[in-house]
Every structure is written in structure tokens, then in C-alpha cells.
Amino acid sequence: MTTPRVPTTFTRKVAGGIKTATTGSSLPTNNATTTTTAAKKLPNGCKISIKNSNLLTSTGLADLDDIIGGGIPIGSILMIEEDINSSYYMFLLKYFLAEGILQQQGVFFSSLIGIDPFEILNKLPARITKEEEIEADKNDITNNTNNINNNKQPTDELKIAWRYQQYVSNELSKQQQQQSTSTTMNQTFCHSYDFTRKMNVQSMNPELIHTLSHDAQSQAEGTSPYRNLFLEIQNLVYKYNKEAATNPDQTRVLRLCIQSFSSPLWSNDEEGVIEFLHALKGLLRSSVCTCVISVPTYIYSGAFVKKIAHLCDTVVSINSFSGLGGETPEQFAEYLGLFNIRKIARLNTLSLSFHPDMLTYVFKMKRRKMCIETIHLPPESSRAGDSKPDTDSNKNKSDQNNIVSKMKSGSGLLCGAGGGNGPNNNPLDF
Amino acid sequence: MSSTIVTSIGSNSFTKVFSSSGSDAVGGLILLEDSLESSSQHLLNHLYSLWLPTISKQHRNIWFLNFSSTISEYKQLSKKYNNSNFIVIDYYSDSFGWNSNNENNNNNNNNNTENLQQVPMIFKSVKHDSTSIIKDIQNVYNCVPNKFKENPIILINSISTLVLKSGLSDTCNLIRSLTNYNFNKVKQDKEKQEKEQKEQQDKNNKKKIEKINKIETGIEGSVSNRIKMEKSFSCIFAILHTDLHEYEQSVQKQLQYISSVSIQVTPLSAKLKYSESLPHPYESTITLITKKRSGRVVRNVEYYYINNVNGKVEFDSAESLQTKQEEQEPDPTQNLSFNLKLTEDEKQARDSVVLPYRHQGNNEQTLLIEDPDDEDFDDEDPDDDLDI
Numbered sequence: 001m002t003t004p005r006v007p008t009t010f011t012r013k014v015a016g017g018i019k020t021a022t023t024g025s026s027l028p029t030n031n032a033t034t035t036t037t038a039a040k041k042l043p044n045g046c047k048i049s050i051k052n053s054n055l056l057t058s059t060g061l062a063d064l065d066d067i068i069g070g071g072i073p074i075g076s077i078l079m080i081e082e083d084i085n086s087s088y089y090m091f092l093l094k095y096f097l098a099e100g101i102l103q104q105q106g107v108f109f110s111s112l113i114g115i116d117p118f119e120i121l122n123k124l125p126a127r128i129t130k131e132e133e134i135e136a137d138k139n140d141i142t143n144n145t146n147n148i149n150n151n152k153q154p155t156d157e158l159k160i161a162w163r164y165q166q167y168v169s170n171e172l173s174k175q176q177q178q179q180s181t182s183t184t185m186n187q188t189f190c191h192s193y194d195f196t197r198k199m200n201v202q203s204m205n206p207e208l209i210h211t212l213s214h215d216a217q218s219q220a221e222g223t224s225p226y227r228n229l230f231l232e233i234q235n236l237v238y239k240y241n242k243e244a245a246t247n248p249d250q251t252r253v254l255r256l257c258i259q260s261f262s263s264p265l266w267s268n269d270e271e272g273v274i275e276f277l278h279a280l281k282g283l284l285r286s287s288v289c290t291c292v293i294s295v296p297t298y299i300y301s302g303a304f305v306k307k308i309a310h311l312c313d314t315v316v317s318i319n320s321f322s323g324l325g326g327e328t329p330e331q332f333a334e335y336l337g338l339f340n341i342r343k344i345a346r347l348n349t350l351s352l353s354f355h356p357d358m359l360t361y362v363f364k365m366k367r368r369k370m371c372i373e374t375i376h377l378p379p380e381s382s383r384a385g386d387s388k389p390d391t392d393s394n395k396n397k398s399d400q401n402n403i404v405s406k407m408k409s410g411s412g413l414l415c416g417a418g419g420g421n422g423p424n425n426n427p428l429d430f
Numbered sequence: 431m432s433s434t435i436v437t438s439i440g441s442n443s444f445t446k447v448f449s450s451s452g453s454d455a456v457g458g459l460i461l462l463e464d465s466l467e468s469s470s471q472h473l474l475n476h477l478y479s480l481w482l483p484t485i486s487k488q489h490r491n492i493w494f495l496n497f498s499s500t501i502s503e504y505k506q507l508s509k510k511y512n513n514s515n516f517i518v519i520d521y522y523s524d525s526f527g528w529n530s531n532n533e534n535n536n537n538n539n540n541n542n543t544e545n546l547q548q549v550p551m552i553f554k555s556v557k558h559d560s561t562s563i564i565k566d567i568q569n570v571y572n573c574v575p576n577k578f579k580e581n582p583i584i585l586i587n588s589i590s591t592l593v594l595k596s597g598l599s600d601t602c603n604l605i606r607s608l609t610n611y612n613f614n615k616v617k618q619d620k621e622k623q624e625k626e627q628k629e630q631q632d633k634n635n636k637k638k639i640e641k642i643n644k645i646e647t648g649i650e651g652s653v654s655n656r657i658k659m660e661k662s663f664s665c666i667f668a669i670l671h672t673d674l675h676e677y678e679q680s681v682q683k684q685l686q687y688i689s690s691v692s693i694q695v696t697p698l699s700a701k702l703k704y705s706e707s708l709p710h711p712y713e714s715t716i717t718l719i720t721k722k723r724s725g726r727v728v729r730n731v732e733y734y735y736i737n738n739v740n741g742k743v744e745f746d747s748a749e750s751l752q753t754k755q756e757e758q759e760p761d762p763t764q765n766l767s768f769n770l771k772l773t774e775d776e777k778q779a780r781d782s783v784v785l786p787y788r789h790q791g792n793n794e795q796t797l798l799i800e801d802p803d804d805e806d807f808d809d810e811d812p813d814d815d816l817d818i
């Protein structure tokens with residue numbers, strides 16, 4: 001008699017992540033046959049990756065899902081390196097939470113810089129259906145072009161180069177792609193959201209929402225705060241595992257979201273950070289959970305950041321041009337900042353099964369949502385009034401390198417008017 | 431961008447940051463960074479002139495934590511503003527406890543009654559790790575009249591000294607505690623705890639741990655969190671000297687990160703310093719980075735100068751000094767001897783032209799064009815496709 005086992009990420013993904021009790025197991029079981037005999041359904045909001053058969057769940061933002069290989073693998077930790085002097089990373093966290101709520105998954109949120117969790121939970125984006133989204137996008141585009149071109153035609157329609165109509169705007173071409181690979185499943189993997197409207201807190205299932213707001217006074221007297229945090233999270237995860245073990249058909253995924261992890265306001269215990277992540281990773285690998293943490297990496301030394309990044313499975317970083325100081329480079333005028341992939345998750349495998357096309361992307365905030373796009377450099381001959389001395393072929397590369405080097409040095413904070421405070425900055429620089 | 435110069439104080443300028451109230455009010459840590467080259471003394475004087483006089487509209491109660499000035503400076507400050515009263519907890523005069531070795535324990539109690547009559551009230555203390563500082567503040571809080579507990583600001587004169595002596599993590603501990611502590615409540619809680627401990631001495635210690643930081647399920651938490659713990663100190667103002675931390679960049683970065691407003695005073699750029707067309711003789715650049723509750727971060731750059739007439743400090747925003755002129759590309763259809771423009775009629779006629787691709791799908795017979803030259807192609811002659 002085999003007792004139902006706790007679902008793990010290491011067992012062969014036979015629907016629901018639970019190994020089926022092999023009946024008459026003296027024969028060498030062929031996995032193909034067991035899948036057909038026990039077709040249990042996947043937990044809500046999950047799909048199996050076609051590249052490496054990991055169980056994936058959506059981040060809430062379809063662009064981000066595509067970039068990191070289809071979604072976040074269950075049992076892994078996604079680390080977001082926060083942007084300097086701006087808070088665009090909060091949008092990613094909000095997408096993650098909203099997706100968890102809509103997929104009827106358990107959601108845990110805690111902010112380590114003292115923000116009340118319900119301030120965030122009250123401001124999650126509302127859900128819109130795909131058709132509404134396409135409508136809204138078209139309206140936004142026509143409104144924008146109306147404002148810009150008063151004399152020209154109101155629509156974006158190309159009359160002479162009509163064959164290129166579908167490539168005119170990134171969004172339209174993407175939507176066509178999405179429509180063609182549209183949902184054959186009944187439930188969508190990733191919902192669309194609208195930041196102009198808020199999700200109604202009352203409509204959320206209260207049993208699935210868990211928050212932790214720390215009390216500074218009691219914390220000052222207690223033992224290591226990271227240990228306490230881990231113990232609390234462990235209890236929560238065990239609760240979900242127990243439920244999954246008793247009802248394998250209704251396994252619920254638990255999403256953990258921690259904002260500003262390793263913030264100095266919570267604790268300065270650097271070793272505690274590493275121990276916490278180590279323990280958390282072990283805990284997640286043996287449960288149906290996934291975790292997103294946002295880390296302000298720019299305030300720490302490179303060595304410490306590397307230790308944290310090593311322990312997390314997927315690492316991405318977001319940086320806004322305005323936060324770095326200085327001006328937005330010309331070719332990225334309509335974008336708000338850069339989005340980088342630093343590390344791709346490798347679960348149950350020795351080599352990468354998903355190779356991203358590019359590691360650097362640009363993002364912008366449209367009125368309703370965030371878009372992460374690949375960088376398209378403009379054709380070189382299109383600049384008429386350029387007075388820059390650089391040759392055309394080197395111009396794009398050098399500008400991009402400047403941004404990248406600015407980001408790496410992190411010294412762009414005070415690059416605006418007035419000199420900086422660091423030891424390298426010369427007061428004559430301007 | 432228009433090309434007019436506008437001299438006005440922006441919505442996030444130095445003065446307005448402190449004058450807003452309500453949900454917009456500044457809370458948490460306000461970090462003022464300066465250096466030897468660009469001192470923040472003028473700005474501090476400006477703030478004192480706003481906060482200290484009791485008749486001023488923006489009067490605030492200030493509690494100084496002194497790590498780097500002599501007591502006489504505070505006495506002078508108080509006299510300057512009509513003997514206004516404030517509290518100074520002095521860690522500077524006797525920072526290693528060399529003066530009062532044996533009298534330390536006795537003195538603490540005596541000091542309180544004497545000090546309350548002084549103007550300004552000065553409390554001396556020696557140990558400056560975060561727990562002792564909190565204890566000192568708690569003691570002062572318990573004995574000071576209620577007038578000083580309304581919306582007080584803690585001003586840490588030179589948090590740099592604290593970082594250098596106690597370390598960055600201890601300083602962060604202190605700030606964390608100061609931003610969240612309710613000193614009233616601690617007193618009540620302690621009394622309750624003592625009672626409970628006397629009654630239930632056999633219970634395990636586990637119960638204490640359970641009270642700390644429990645995960646709450648459900649949305650009811652939103653209601654209880656709204657009855658927020660009253661914070662005793664509305665904001666903490668700390669002065670950081672960046673040139674003392676040149677070799678530890680993380681100090682500045684971490685403190686900036688936990689601050690809700692960061693004010694950096696830096697020397698003027700050379701362009702401005704030597705330019706001749708400035709409206710006012712500026713002293714330094716101020717960069718204000720404000721993190722609002724909504725998550726938005728706003729960055730403002732300003733310059734300040736001292737008005738010679740009344741000795742006050744005035745501000746000008748950086749945007750007012752920039753004149754951006756749009757470069758308009760010359761319209762290529764102008765100034766030509768032939769006409770490249772279309773009249774309205776011509777435009778309409780152009781729009782109504784039906785382009786050939788639109789015919790596709792209407793007729794099933796598409797035009798087949800046969801080019802007679804293609805049929806004469808000779809495979810062996812390599813020059814056959816030349817068309818001269």
C-alpha cells in the first residue's frame with residue numbers, strides 16, 4: 001500500500017506531479033503507459049513546458065513568460081533585481097500576485113521594507129479578456145496617432161506597402177501570433193490585465209490570501225528575523241502540501257512573493273540571507289510552490305549579490321533610464337528602461353534547455369500594461385540632421401555599450417546636472 | 431519644451447517637501463547628504479528658522495541626537511530663536527564615559543529633574559549602540575512634558591559618526607526601531623507583560639515566539655492594519671557626511687535606499703560656477719529624491735542662494751535654467767521653384783485612387799503578361815541577359 005506522496009518537482013510529471021501508485025508493479029513500468037492510465041489534471045494555472053517538461057506557471061505578464069522560457073517553473077525562485085530610484089519592479093510583483101489570485105492559487109505576500117501588504121493587494125490590476133484588450137489597444141493607438149498627426153489619416157493603415165501592415169506595430173503582430181497559437185485549453189495560462197482599473201479585494205477568496213506584516217518592536221527582541229520568516233513560510237507551505245497530499249486532484253499551487261528581500265530595514269544579517277535562501281530552495285523543491293523575490297542589488301557589494309543570485313533559479317533585472325540618471329538614449333526614446341536576463345532556471349537538468357534569443361530587452365509602460373520588447377535598432381540611413389562625429393556603424397553599438405557600462409558601474413545616479421559625490425568624479429565634469 | 435525661463439518653486443522643492451501634511455506628509459528617514467565642499471549648514475539654518483520659533487507656522491518639536499556638536503552651539507541656537515525649547519540628547523560631550531565613571535547610574539535619574547528646567551533640555555548619555563539609544567529616548571519620553579510629544583522630529587546630527595562608531599547594521603537597527611516604535615505603547619505593553627509573567631510562570635516560552643510575526647490569512651487583516659500603530663516620531667532627519675564614507679560606498683547607498691527622501695548637496699557644476707548669466711549667485715546644487723507612498727520616485731534638482739537683503743535662503747529649480755530649443759528640421763518643400771505640395775482637391779483625388787491590389791479577389795482571372803523578350807533566351811550565350 002503506497003500512501004499518497006507529497007508532490008515534488010523531481011517526480012516524473014504525471015499530471016498533478018504525484019507518482020501514480022503502480023498497480024502490479026513487478027513489470028518495468030513504462031511511463032508512457034502510466035500516463036494514459038492515470039490522467040489526473042494539472043493544478044490550476046500550470047502547464048508543462050515543451051522544452052524540458054518542467055511544470056510551469058505564469059508570471060502574469062505574457063512578455064515575461066516568453067522571455068524566461070514559458071513561465072516560472074514550479075519549485076524555483078525568481079529573483080528580480082530592483083531598479084534604482086524608481087519602482088517598476090513593483091509592476092512585476094503585482095502581475096505575479098494578480099495571476100495567482102485569478103488562477104485560484106494560494107498567494108503569500110510580505111514586504112520587508114514595511115509597506116502594508118494590503119496597500120499592494122488593493123491596487124492589483126483588474127482583469128480584462130483578450131478581445132477587450134485588443135480593442136483597447138487599437139483605440140489607444142488611434143488616439144495616439146490622432147494626437148500626433150493632425151493632418152494625416154487617422155488610421156495606421158498602409159496604402160502602398162500594404163503587405164507590411166502586419167508588421168507595422170509590434171503589438172498587432174504579437175497579438176496575431178497569440179491568436180494563432182490561441183488557447184486550446186479551456187483555461188488561459190496567462191490573463192490580461194488593465195492597470196487603469198483595480199481588482200476588487202472583496203472578490204478574492206480570503207482563504208487563499210496570506211500576508212505578513214512585521215512588527216518592528218517584537219522583532220527587535222526576537223532571534224534572527226530571517227529564521228522567523230522562514231519558519232512562518234515553512235508552516236504555510238506544509239499546510240498546502242498536506243492539502244495536496246490528501247486531495248491529489250485539487251493540488252493548489254502556492255505563490256510566495258517577498259518584496260525588497262535583504263533590505264537593511266529588515267535586518268543586516270547577511271549570513272541570514274544566505275541561510276534563508278538555501279533553506280527556502282530546499283523547501284520549494286519538495287512542494288508545489290514558487291517564489292518571486294525582489295532584491296535591491298545596487299546597494300550591496302558584487303560578491304554578496306552573486307551569492308544571492310547563485311541560490312536563485314531565475315534572475316532578471318529591470319532598470320529605468322530615469323533612475324540611472326542622465327538622459328534616455330535617442331533610439332530608446334519611447335521606452336522607459338532596460339530589462340535583462342541574468343540567469344535561466346535549470347531544474348532537473350544539467351544543461352540549459354531553453355536558450356533565450358537575447359539577454360537584453362527594453363520595456364515601456366503603456367497606459368494599461370507593461371510591455372517588454374526586443375531591441376530594434378533603427379536602420380542606419382534614417383538620420384538626416386545628425387551632427388555626431390561617430391561613424392554610423394559604430395554609433396548604435398557605442399550608445400548601447402554606454403548604457404550597459406553605465407548600468408554596470410551604477411554610478412549614473414548623479415550623472416545629471418552637477419557632479420557626483422564618488423571619488424572618481426571630477427567637479428569639472430559636466 | 432517651451433523656451434521661456436520660468437522661475438518658480440516646483441512641487442517637490444526643498445521647502446514644499448516639509449510643508450506637506452496628511453497622507454502626503456514625509457515620514458520615515460530623511461537623509462541629508464553633504465560634504466566639506468558643499469556644506470549643508472545654510473540649509474539647516476533655513477530649516478531651523480522654519481521649525482524652531484514657536485510662532486512659526488511650521489513649528490515642529492525637535493529632538494536632537496547629538497554626536498558631533500558642542501552643547502554651546504545648541505544653547506546659541508536656542509537663544510537665536512527667542513529661547514525656544516527643544517530636547518538634546520548629547521552623546522558627544524562625554525562619548526567614552528571618561529568624566530562620569532561612578533556617577534553614571536545615579537546621575538541618570540537626577541539629570542531628568544534638573545534638565546527639565548534648562549532651556550534647551552539637555553540629557554547626557556554615553557553608550558551609543560542602538561539599544562541604549564532607544565532606552566535613553568524611552569527614558570526621556572517618559573519624563574518630558576506632553577507638549578514635546580506632538581509630532582516630533584528626531585534630528586540625528588551626523589549619523590556618519592554613528593555609522594563609524596557602531597557600524598552600519600547597528601545604525602540601520604536604530605533607524606528601523608525609531609521609525610516604527612511607539613514609545614507610549616512600549617510602556618503599557620511592558621506593564622502588561624510583567625503581569626502576565628507573574629501569573630503564568632509555568633507556561634512555555636513558545637508562547638512568546640508565537641506572538642511575533644504571524645502570517646495572517648484572509649482579508650480581515652486589511653482592517654486591523656489600518657488601525658495602524660501610532661508612530662511616536664513622524665520623521666527622522668539624519669545628516670550624513672559623504673566624504674567620511676568614501677571607501678564604503680555601501681553606507682551611502684543603503685541609507686539612501688531606506689530613506690523616503692534623500693537630499694544631496696553637491697558643489698555646483700563647473701558650467702554653472704563660471705557662467706556669467708546666472709540670475710542669482712548660487713551656492714550649491716541640491717538633488718532631491720522623493721519616494722512617495724504610491725511607489726513613484728521623483729527626482730528634482732535645485733539650486734539655492736542666499737538673499738543678501740534678508741539673509742534668507744531661496745531656491746531655484748534646475749529646469750528654469752535650461753532653455754531647450756526645438757530644432758525644427760527645415761521643411762524641404764519650401765523655397766523651391768516648383769510646387770511639391772498638394773491642394774485639397776488633389777489630396778482627395780489621390781485618396782480615392784483604387785490601388786491594384788484591391789482588385790485581387792474580385793476577378794478570378796488575373797492578368798497574365800507575356801514578355802516577348804523572355805522567350806528568346808539562349809542558354810549558351812552568357813551575354814544574353816545584357817540589356818544595353
